[in-house]
Amino acid sequence: MISSITLFTYEFDNQDIAVNELNEQLHGFELLAHTVGILMCDTEFIDSGVYKAVCAALPFDVVGTTTMTQAVDGEAGVLMLTVMVLTADDVFFEVGYTEPIPSNSNIAEHSKAGYESVAARLPSGPKLIFVFPPLLENAGDEYILAFESFCPNVPIFGTLAIDDSITFEHCHTFHNGEMSQDRLAFILVSGNVSPRFLMGTIADENKLPYSGEITKSKGHIVQEINNALTSKYFESIGFAKNGKLDDGLQFVPFLLDFKKRADHDDIPVVRAMVYFDENGYGVGRGYMDEGSVFFLTNPSADEIFKSSLGLIDRLRELPDKQAIIIFSCVVRRMTFGTQPLREAEMITEKLSGGPPFMFAYAGGEFCPTSYTDGKVTNRFHNYSIIACVL
Numbered sequence: 001m002i003s004s005i006t007l008f009t010y011e012f013d014n015q016d017i018a019v020n021e022l023n024e025q026l027h028g029f030e031l032l033a034h035t036v037g038i039l040m041c042d043t044e045f046i047d048s049g050v051y052k053a054v055c056a057a058l059p060f061d062v063v064g065t066t067t068m069t070q071a072v073d074g075e076a077g078v079l080m081l082t083v084m085v086l087t088a089d090d091v092f093f094e095v096g097y098t099e100p101i102p103s104n105s106n107i108a109e110h111s112k113a114g115y116e117s118v119a120a121r122l123p124s125g126p127k128l129i130f131v132f133p134p135l136l137e138n139a140g141d142e143y144i145l146a147f148e149s150f151c152p153n154v155p156i157f158g159t160l161a162i163d164d165s166i167t168f169e170h171c172h173t174f175h176n177g178e179m180s181q182d183r184l185a186f187i188l189v190s191g192n193v194s195p196r197f198l199m200g201t202i203a204d205e206n207k208l209p210y211s212g213e214i215t216k217s218k219g220h221i222v223q224e225i226n227n228a229l230t231s232k233y234f235e236s237i238g239f240a241k242n243g244k245l246d247d248g249l250q251f252v253p254f255l256l257d258f259k260k261r262a263d264h265d266d267i268p269v270v271r272a273m274v275y276f277d278e279n280g281y282g283v284g285r286g287y288m289d290e291g292s293v294f295f296l297t298n299p300s301a302d303e304i305f306k307s308s309l310g311l312i313d314r315l316r317e318l319p320d321k322q323a324i325i326i327f328s329c330v331v332r333r334m335t336f337g338t339q340p341l342r343e344a345e346m347i348t349e350k351l352s353g354g355p356p357f358m359f360a361y362a363g364g365e366f367c368p369t370s371y372t373d374g375k376v377t378n379r380f381h382n383y384s385i386i387a388c389v390l
Contacts, residue, residue: 001192002091002390004323004356005029006072007083012044015053022054022083029085031059036093036187038130038325039064040360041081043163043170046179054081055177061095063185064174065132065161069333069344071359074352076344078164084358086323086390090192094121097175098184103137108146111184115150122190126151128388130187131158131366134180135171139220140364140380141287143184148378155195155371156378157388158186159327160363171363193390196318197368200311201270201384202255202297202304210237210296217290222273222282231280239296243276253331253383254284254294269369270297272331272382285364286380299383301335301342308332308343308385312350321389324357328385333361343385362386 007025011018039062045051046066055062062083070080086093096118098111119126129151133143140160147156161171161181172179212233216224225233234240234252245252252273273282282288299307308328315324328343336342344359351357367386370377 002086002088002322003030003032004087004390005085006356006358007085008072008075009081010077010079012042012050012079012081013048015048015050018050018081019053019057023057026085030087032087033089034092035060035085035087036095037062038084038086038187038358039081039174040067040070040358042066042068042079043172044079045081046172050081051174051179052177055174058083060085061093062174062176063095063132063187065159065185066163066170066172067360067362068162068164068330069340069361071344071348073356074348076341076348078340082358082360084323084325084356088191091189092122092191094118094188095175096186096188097178097180100180100182101134101136101184102182107138107142108149111146112150115147115186118186118188119151122188124190126154126188126190127193128189128195129154129156130189131156132173132185133158133160134173134182134184135161135168135363136182139284139286140366141220144366144378144380153374153376155197155368155376156366157195157197157325157368157386158366159360162330162361162363168363196389197371198311198315198387198389199367199369199381199384200307201381202253202299202307208296208298211294214288214290214292214294217288220284220287221277222284222288229280230282231276240276243280245275253297254288255297256288256292256294269379269381270383285382299335301337304332304335305342305346309346311385311387312347315387315389316350316354318389321355323390324351324355324387326357326359326385326387327362327365328359329365329381329383330361330363331383332385
């Protein structure tokens with residue numbers, strides 16, 4: 001059985017104060033035979049050296065990413081560093097860091113050696129994989145395909161690195177004091193563990209009166225919609241002009257039905273299209289498969305909040321919770337405008353006083369849409385809120 005505790009500090013300047021605060025919170029908590037830490041923080045903690053000092057002081061392996069806005073028991077804030085500590089006698093944790101991954105390269109090719117060296121340290125095959133990839137030009141699905149090629153039918157959960165800049169230029173992944181903008185950090189978990197997963201996304205009632213079929217695509221590049229060039233399709237519905245998305249449309253959410261995929265499980269997935277390339281093709285954050293049907297959506301802040309509230313209420317009803325890890329798409333936070341802590345504060349209010357939890361914002365979310373009878377359907381998501389319950 002897993003035991004857990006969350007640690008936090010707002011001290012992003014003084015290394016000694018930050019380390020002392022975390023050590024005081026950890027004092028008295030029993031670390032069992034196998035322990036790991038998931039660390040999330042604002043980029044300020046990198047610049048000041050606090051991140052490295054914390055990793056050096058903690059007596060266990062640590063991986064994670066940069067983020068914006070976080071929450072743990074009783075606390076929700078922006079300039080925070082948080083750590084979810086997982087420890088057990090009968091659950092095994094092994095951490096890894098891949099070699100650098102160039103944008104638009106083969107993820108599996110650059111990750112296989114790192115995965116195999118870490119997996120060899122486990123007493124048995126992994127039952128859960130936590131992934132913390134860098135924010136590259138690659139589609140998020142490519143990380144899933146890579147790990148599924150190493151160990152099929154294992155649930156994958158995690159977050160793409162993100163930061164609080166407009167251009168997302170300072171996103172980093174973490175591994176035991178190291179940091180990188182092009183290396184993937186991960187945790188392999190084996191032993192007595194049975195994870196459960198929840199997901200909340202854009203509801204059907206948020207659909208706009210614009211739908212269609214992706215008639216030509218390659219991976220995350222949408223070439224044609226309804227047999228028309230993608231940029232022309234968006235111009236025809238008033239969302240674009242002269243080959244560019246309208247001002248204010250930083251991301252266009254697609255509610256997709258992967259009806260022609262072999263692993264289709266009847267659960268729609270949301271994808272974000274971010275811009276048109278020089279050919280007029282739409283570039284998405286994740287795979288947008290040819291033959292998929294879609295609706296465009298435009299959820300309000302209240303509708304986003306409602307879906308988060310629904311997930312948390314469902315989560316609270318689950319029995320036997322020792323640790324809860326929640327990631328929410330950064331676009332959801334953007335939707336809240338002048339209330340950037342709205343979602344985080346609700347989660348803190350609802351979950352504080354119960355099992356330890358960690359909440360942070362994501363550049364893209366990795367979470368199974370179904371996990372039953374030993375069969376898992378791993379998915380990459382946008383615009384979603386996801387939870388892993390241990």
